[in-house]
Amino acid sequence: GEDVEQSLFLSVREGDSSVINCTYTDSSSTYLYWYKQEPGAGLQLLTYIFSNMDMKQDQRLTVLLNKKDKHLSLRIADTQTGDSAIYFCAVKYAGYSTLTFGKGTMLLVSP
Amino acid sequence: NAGVTQTPKFRVLKTGQSMTLLCAQDMNHEYMYWYRQDPGMGLRLIHYSVGEGTTAKGEVPDGYNVSRLKKQNFLLGLESAAPSQTSVYFCAVLADSSYNEQFFGPGTRLTVL
Numbered sequence: 337g338e339d340v341e342q343s344l345f346l347s348v349r350e351g352d353s354s355v356i357n358c359t360y361t362d363s364s365s366t367y368l369y370w371y372k373q374e375p376g377a378g379l380q381l382l383t384y385i386f387s388n389m390d391m392k393q394d395q396r397l398t399v400l401l402n403k404k405d406k407h408l409s410l411r412i413a414d415t416q417t418g419d420s421a422i423y424f425c426a427v428k429y430a431g432y433s434t435l436t437f438g439k440g441t442m443l444l445v446s447p
Numbered sequence: 448n449a450g451v452t453q454t455p456k457f458r459v460l461k462t463g464q465s466m467t468l469l470c471a472q473d474m475n476h477e478y479m480y481w482y483r484q485d486p487g488m489g490l491r492l493i494h495y496s497v498g499e500g501t502t503a504k505g506e507v508p509d510g511y512n513v514s515r516l517k518k519q520n521f522l523l524g525l526e527s528a529a530p531s532q533t534s535v536y537f538c539a540v541l542a543d544s545s546y547n548e549q550f551f552g553p554g555t556r557l558t559v560l
Contacts, residue, residue: 344487367546378451378537378551379490386546424489428547433478433497434505435549439489 342425342438349446354415356441358408358425368401369426369435370410379424383410412443420445450474451540453552460528460559468523468555470538478541479521480549481505481513483534490537496521528559 339361348354360368365387371379385392385399385408392399398411412419425438450473460466470479480495482505492505496515510532512524525532535556539549 369548371551376554378553379539379549380551381548384546384548433541434480434492434495437482437490439487 340425340427340436340438342423342441344439345442345444347444347446348415350415350417352415354410354412354419354443354445356410356412356423356425356443358410358438360406360408360425360427360436362427362429363403363406364430365403365406365427366430367428368399368408369424369428370397370399371424371426371437373422373424373440375421382423415443415445417445417447419443451538451550451552453536453538453555455555456553457556458558460525460557462529462559464528465524465526466528466557467525468536468538468557470521470523470552472519472540474540474542475518476540476542477518479515480539480541481511481521481523482537482539483507484537484554485534493523493536528557530559533557533559 341359369384370382372382373379396413400409422440424440426435452471454469477498481493482490491507494513496502499518502513514522535554538552542548
């Protein structure tokens with residue numbers, strides 16, 4: 337089946353930029369998502385990008401999509417301690433009513 | 448999260464016991480999903496439903512059954528619980544947005560001894 341890969345852990349200092357990476361295997365992606373999960377909570381949609389876009393910016397968040405390399409990244413500028421969470425990459429493939437999730441990247445922001 | 452609730456929040460079972468997890472939405476969305484989350488494994492889809500009276504298998508359906516008798520409710524059943532089913536279970540609902548956002552419930556933490 338389709339695979340979505342993420343690195344498992346990232347540690348940054350407050351005020352630095354964070355970059356979380358994701359790769360996927362199937363080129364028939366339609367939408368790609370970044371979800372955030374805070375401790376003890378469910379997932380919340382952080383941002384998304386349509387597959388015909390290269391970049392999307394939303395305040396401190398920048399999403400970059402390289403369809404040729406099947407690579408998605410999430411950049412968080414001026415990272416704050418409140419950004420500490422698990423970030424999941426998810427892909428919706430054409431013809432499917434389900435999402436394929438990566439294993440999640442735990443972001444730890446230290447003061 | 449857009450009116451998705453899960454009952455119960457926590458449960459401890461003994462091996463072989465049965466239970467049902469309830470997911471309820473206060474909207475009128477068609478698609479509902481059950482996931483399990485395990486350390487290092489991310490989210491894996493158990494079953495899903497594309498409308499009232501319909502269900503379909505996901506990635507890890509074995510040991511679980513589901514029912515969608517009412518549009519608002521999606522039930523996940525464990526007929527004979529096993530320790531391997533110790534997990535956090537999340538329900539999600541597909542919103543009617545153009546970008547297919549899934550809204551997640553708060554989760555049910557299940558321990559099987």
